[in-house]
Amino acid sequence: MKFIFTRKKFPKAPGGDRYEWKAAETEFAVPTTGRYIIEITASAENEKRNGDTDDDDLRVALDGFEFGKYEVHDEKISWKGFGTASSWDGASLKGGTKIIHFFVELNKGKHKLQFYADGIPALKEIKVVQFQKGKTFNLNEVKPKENIDTDKKGIPWFSFVFLGVKPKDFEISTVCESATKEKPDGDNVKVVVNGKILQNKKATTSRKYKNFYFSGDLNKGKKNLKLAIENFVFFEDSVELWYDQKPILKRVEIKLHKNLDGYLDDLGDKRKFYKNTLAVVASLAKRVHMKYTSMFLVHALKDTSKDLLFKKNDPLIQKIKKDKTAYSRILEIIKKELKSGNLKSKIILDSSPAKGDEVIFSDRDLSKSLHGIKNIEYEATKKQEGVFRVKFILHDVYDFDYKSYSDIDFGYGYLTTFLNNLADRGENLGVVNNFNIRIKMETTINLNE
Numbered sequence: 001m002k003f004i005f006t007r008k009k010f011p012k013a014p015g016g017d018r019y020e021w022k023a024a025e026t027e028f029a030v031p032t033t034g035r036y037i038i039e040i041t042a043s044a045e046n047e048k049r050n051g052d053t054d055d056d057d058l059r060v061a062l063d064g065f066e067f068g069k070y071e072v073h074d075e076k077i078s079w080k081g082f083g084t085a086s087s088w089d090g091a092s093l094k095g096g097t098k099i100i101h102f103f104v105e106l107n108k109g110k111h112k113l114q115f116y117a118d119g120i121p122a123l124k125e126i127k128v129v130q131f132q133k134g135k136t137f138n139l140n141e142v143k144p145k146e147n148i149d150t151d152k153k154g155i156p157w158f159s160f161v162f163l164g165v166k167p168k169d170f171e172i173s174t175v176c177e178s179a180t181k182e183k184p185d186g187d188n189v190k191v192v193v194n195g196k197i198l199q200n201k202k203a204t205t206s207r208k209y210k211n212f213y214f215s216g217d218l219n220k221g222k223k224n225l226k227l228a229i230e231n232f233v234f235f236e237d238s239v240e241l242w243y244d245q246k247p248i249l250k251r252v253e254i255k256l257h258k259n260l261d262g263y264l265d266d267l268g269d270k271r272k273f274y275k276n277t278l279a280v281v282a283s284l285a286k287r288v289h290m291k292y293t294s295m296f297l298v299h300a301l302k303d304t305s306k307d308l309l310f311k312k313n314d315p316l317i318q319k320i321k322k323d324k325t326a327y328s329r330i331l332e333i334i335k336k337e338l339k340s341g342n343l344k345s346k347i348i349l350d351s352s353p354a355k356g357d358e359v360i361f362s363d364r365d366l367s368k369s370l371h372g373i374k375n376i377e378y379e380a381t382k383k384q385e386g387v388f389r390v391k392f393i394l395h396d397v398y399d400f401d402y403k404s405y406s407d408i409d410f411g412y413g414y415l416t417t418f419l420n421n422l423a424d425r426g427e428n429l430g431v432v433n434n435f436n437i438r439i440k441m442e443t444t445i446n447l448n449e
């Protein structure tokens with residue numbers, strides 16, 4: 001690992017409800033494009049220790065990408081992006097310190113970390129190191145920093161978050177002592193993968209032990225866990241460790257795939273992976289109110305995907321009309337034809353900006369579901385001089401084209417392109433089906449306006 005950057009001194013958080021902590025904003029630069037680990041250490045109090053009615057919380061964004069925003073955690077603590085593997089949740093931490101390692105791919109140049117807080121969390125340290133090719137990430141012989149009276153859930157301890165990169169090997173080894181007369185409670189470690197708790201197979205019905213994969217009372221000392229490649233199916237993957245009592249994290253060893261192709265080559269059933277992963281993407285889209293992005297992707301993942309027809313009373317029509325920029329552009333294109341004397345025509349559109357007749361949707365849902373209007377069919381009836389009643393059909397093809405994201409800034413552009421290319425590969429494997437989308441609309445156009 002090559003050291004790149006560190007920061008240790010941070011001002012006290014100003015306090016308040018859900019705010020951007022401007023004074024904690026941190027910029028750093030990396031010398032080359034490649035994989036990096038951003039290690040952030042922070043703590044947060046719960047409401048009891050605060051003597052208040054609110055917990056402290058902290059989350060982070062990298063170059064505009066907000067970590068953990070869509071994670072659903074089995075502990076049901078996720079809230080407004082807080083309480084996830086990639087954030088610090090005071091209700092769970094109870095004043096404890098949590099260290100998060102973000103494994104990311106960064107372009108050469110400057111990058112920015114932004115922090116969003118609730119209450120008064122404490123930032124302690126930021127480190128950036130370069131993950132060099134062929135190397136392995138290791139943690140060895142680590143004990144909890146604090147002596148916090150834990151409950152049956154435990155205390156968040158470490159998180160390992162992977163954004164756009166995939167672990168090839170991920171092994172965890174712990175030492176958990178069992179209970180004794182002098183120590184009435186044994187050591188335990190909980191493992192949470194992408195929000196899902198890995199249960200202890202020896203006690204799947206025990207309220208006390210079922211959520212601790214490593215348990216001193218059940219496992220009697222040392223135990224190892226090797227996570228399979230199938231555990232890492234999201235664009236943003238996470239592994240979170242919680243501790244109870246005084247376990248020892250004997251070893252964490254992580255090796256990364258060289259690239260996405262290497263990761264896919266190691267998968268056994270690629271079709272199943274693509275289908276499951278894209279189904280998760282569709283589910284996330286629905287959760288963030290991207291109705292048609294979710295609907296069209298789910299439709300494309302069916303064994304057979306019939307063409308879709310939307311008639312004038314469908315909510316999609318109103319959504320398009322509310323997208324003022326795109327809808328005005330559609331009407332301009334039709335108006336141009338009407339001025340040429342064509343009362344009926346099929347207008348073939350070129351999606352390249354150079355041609356100037358593309359339709360670009362500003363609505364986030366429409367821009368991700370309608371990939372570009374391919375043609376417009378219309379028929380106009382003259383109502384009076386210069387005024388026409390126009391019935392028209394927008395035609396799109398649900399498909400994906402591979403894009404290079406080497407020149408795209410990290411953040412939402414990077415994420416969108418990654419998922420686009422995932423769907424493009426799914427097309428090649430026959431997992432994602434193409435289909436036609438036809439949208440019937442009607443309006444009055446006044447050429448004099």
